[in-house]
Amino acid sequence: MTTITSTAPATATGGTSASAHRAPRGRRLLRWLFVAPALTYMALFFGYPLVNNILISFQRYTPKTYFTGEAPFNGLDNWRAVFANExxxxxxxxxxxxxxxxxxxxxxxxxxxxxxxxxxxxxxxxxxxxxxxxxxxxxxxxxxxxxxxxxxxxxxxxxxxxxxxxxxxxxxxxxxxxxxxxxxxxxxxxxxxxxxxxxxxxxxxxxxxxxxxxxxxxxxxxxxxxxxxxxxxxxxxxxxxxxxxxxxxxxxxxxxxxxxxxxxxADSTQTLGTVTYQLSFLQLDFGQGAVVGNVLILISAVFAVLYLRANRADFGKGK
Incomplete structure (x- = not known):
């Protein structure tokens, strides 16, 4: 009798513990399901163009590529050409x-x-x-x-x-x-x-x-x-x-x-935006245009990180 009595609470406790573990897991899954549409949208319309733009900056991407599908990898040639350009x-x-x-x-x-x-x-x-x-x-x-x-x-x-x-x-x-x-x-x-x-x-x-x-x-x-x-x-x-x-x-x-x-x-009002346009749509050098576009993205990302860090520091002081 003593053995049976001591075993029953242990079983009940174990069942409660298992249910407690399953409940948070189910809630986490439900949260991800709610977030999934937004993540999918961002991956398709923001993530894919960004990754593709980075890849193009390392390729010889010309109008011919749209017909042949060939964009040979040329390493850092595009980056060197852009940075060497006054x-x-x-x-x-x-x-x-x-x-x-x-x-x-x-x-x-x-x-x-x-x-x-x-x-x-x-x-x-x-x-x-x-x-x-x-x-x-x-x-x-x-x-x-x-x-x-x-x-x-x-x-x-x-x-x-x-x-x-x-x-x-x-x-x-x-x-x-x-x-x-x-x-x-x-x-x-x-x-x-x-x-x-x-x-x-x-x-x-x-x-x-x-x-x-x-x-x-x-x-x-x-x-x-x-x-x-x-x-x-x-x-x-x-x-x-x-x-x-x-x-x-x-x-x-x-x-x-x-x-x-x-x-x-005399190019006195050329900005990174106009240079991107000029390289990509006037000179039709999409690889170099992608390089300047990536520089713009990098500048924006650095500014965003600094802004988030400053906000976090201010929030910490406020607390």
Missing amino acids: LFGDALWHTLLFTVGSLLGQFTIGLALAVFFSRRFRLSGLVRAVLLLPWLVPMVVSAVVWRRILDQEHGMLNSVLHAVGLVSADGVPWLSSPSVALLSAVLVNIWIGIPFNMVILYGGLQEIPRDVYEAAALDGSGPWRTFRSITLPMLRPVITVVLVLGFMSTVKILDLILALTSGGP
Whole structure:
């Protein structure tokens, strides 16, 4: 009897333990089943093109490949050719200047407008709606319009500047001078990106509790100190999102440059995006075009990793 009595609980305990092990395994399987469609989508539409682009950068991939299917492996020849090309170095530098200049201008003006509109006044909604127009218009259309505005001989900007006596009758060669064309492209891109920054930052400002500002005012905090000590720290997650999204869209920009300057004059506005387009679709050297595309992907990946590490460090400090 003693043996039977001691064995029964052991069996029951063993059965409970086995069920406890099976339950988590079933839940894990169910989780993977829910995630599987998203993973499949990412593998097909993101993973496969990425892997294929990397492979092409090590192959002699030409228009003939589309008919014969032959793309001989050529090792690092494509990479050496791209890195030895002076245009690549210039385009890398132009991309850096274009991206940093655009982000600084878009964010600074966008934040200033967001703070301005956070203080409600009559017709503020209408003015915000009007300021959204540059963001709603297709980028190619905006670039074509600005190309007419910045034209040296017949552009409206030079006409206005000459009328007020700021420039001579010859005007400023906004798009035809190698020393000015990249700056012009940056200014146009800032104009296009301001509404996006303003809308996202304005939404973030609305989430900051009003009583925090009231408490700061009671403590005698001035506008600048309040902005620096309360607004910026509480707006930091939104600022991070705005800068990351802005970087991702700016570093690979193509249509704006093509419609505005086509990479000229004298390659002064060539960026990594335009060089990729030029190598792949004008020179039909898809291998070298894939190399520049991979460099763009690598730059974006490094920026994303740094952003995630910074966010993780901030989260750890907050805890």
